[in-house]
Amino acid sequence: MTKPETLTTSAPSADDPDGDVACVPDPAARSFRRVLVKLSGEGLMGDQGYGIDLETVGRVAREIKEVNDTGVELCLVIGGGNIFRGMAQAAKGMDRTSADYMGMLATVMNALAVQNFLEAIGVPTRVQSAIPMDTVCEPFNRRQAVQHLDMGRVVIFAAGTGNPFFTTDTAAALRAVEMNCDALLKATQVDGVYDSDPKTNPGAKRYATLTYGEMLRQDLRVMDTSAIALARDNGIPILVFSLGEAGALGTVLRGAGRYTIIREET
Numbered sequence: 001m002t003k004p005e006t007l008t009t010s011a012p013s014a015d016d017p018d019g020d021v022a023c024v025p026d027p028a029a030r031s032f033r034r035v036l037v038k039l040s041g042e043g044l045m046g047d048q049g050y051g052i053d054l055e056t057v058g059r060v061a062r063e064i065k066e067v068n069d070t071g072v073e074l075c076l077v078i079g080g081g082n083i084f085r086g087m088a089q090a091a092k093g094m095d096r097t098s099a100d101y102m103g104m105l106a107t108v109m110n111a112l113a114v115q116n117f118l119e120a121i122g123v124p125t126r127v128q129s130a131i132p133m134d135t136v137c138e139p140f141n142r143r144q145a146v147q148h149l150d151m152g153r154v155v156i157f158a159a160g161t162g163n164p165f166f167t168t169d170t171a172a173a174l175r176a177v178e179m180n181c182d183a184l185l186k187a188t189q190v191d192g193v194y195d196s197d198p199k200t201n202p203g204a205k206r207y208a209t210l211t212y213g214e215m216l217r218q219d220l221r222v223m224d225t226s227a228i229a230l231a232r233d234n235g236i237p238i239l240v241f242s243l244g245e246a247g248a249l250g251t252v253l254r255g256a257g258r259y260t261i262i263r264e265e266t
């Protein structure tokens with residue numbers, strides 16, 4: 001499998017974060033053969049405060065189709081924040097494990113929604129859940145998932161890791177490792193990793209590149225530490241970009257557009 005070695009950006013140093021620098025297109029990005037895309041649950045709600053915005057999920061489905069049509073094998077993990085955070089109040093009195101199972105079930109709902117939008121535009125898909133629910137979708141099975149990818153199907157991994165006390169970011173890193181993906185793409189609500197949360201600090205500066213170690217040492221909260229550590233230990237680059245930017249998935253996969261890449265120093 002070809003590992004991307006030479007993705008470059010125009011701002012090579014994490015010591016010099018730059019909010020305005022776009023990444024330089026790099027042919028190495030085209031060597032991604034199989035990727036895992038983590039779709040933000042909250043990103044799917046568009047401007048609504050809750051649930052799924054049909055226009056947003058329709059657009060995201062078309063972008064996934066475009067990439068799938070190019071022959072890049074696609075695994076998806078979808079967060080649950082758009083459904084689960086709306087229930088946070090109700091979950092307050094509950095024990096943590098029950099609340100976490102509710103969160104995992106929310107990701108199954110999102111997976112089924114995205115599956116329907118993809119199939120409506122002719123993209124073959126399978127949903128595999130980490131919590132077996134045979135009447136709804138397949139249980140997670142790595143070998144079967146590989147076969148689906150071989151057949152051009154998009155595989156959506158639902159229910160996170162199947163374990164409480166984790167998040168879908170960690171599930172995404174775990175599945176990316178298990179499926180031998182060349183990269184983990186985090187499609188979220190911000191266009192990269194900043195030196196502080198850009199939602200609360202308008203003056204935050206964006207990094208073009210970071211190492212896993214810098215990300216962990218600076219405790220940059222865009223992704224949880226277990227996900228970063230898993231990616232680091234298995235040499236999987238993480239690309240963080242905005243789900244809200246039309247066409248960003250395809251653009252980032254061509255090595256262009258705005259994103260932050262997290263990897264070992266080259």
Ligand SMILES: Nc1ncnc2c1ncn2[C@@H]1O[C@H](COP(=O)(O)OP(=O)(O)OP(=O)(O)O)[C@@H](O)[C@H]1O
Nearest residue numbers: 040041042079081188189193194196197199221222
């Ligand atoms: N240093 C940082 N750089 C970029 N974003 C940050 C940073 N610190 C915190 N954030 C926040 O992290 C958020 C993204 O992470 P998070 O996993 O919570 O959301 P998500 O990808 O939308 O996940 P979900 O699927 O659970 O909805 C961003 O919306 C941003 O506000």
Ligand SMILES: O=c1ccn([C@@H]2O[C@H](COP(=O)(O)O)[C@@H](O)[C@H]2O)c(=O)[nH]1
Nearest residue numbers: 079080100103104160161164166167168
């Ligand atoms: O492996 C997992 C994944 C998720 N959860 C629970 O689901 C929610 C929603 O996931 P997000 O990653 O926040 O979108 C999460 O807050 C956990 O409560 C889990 O327990 N295990």
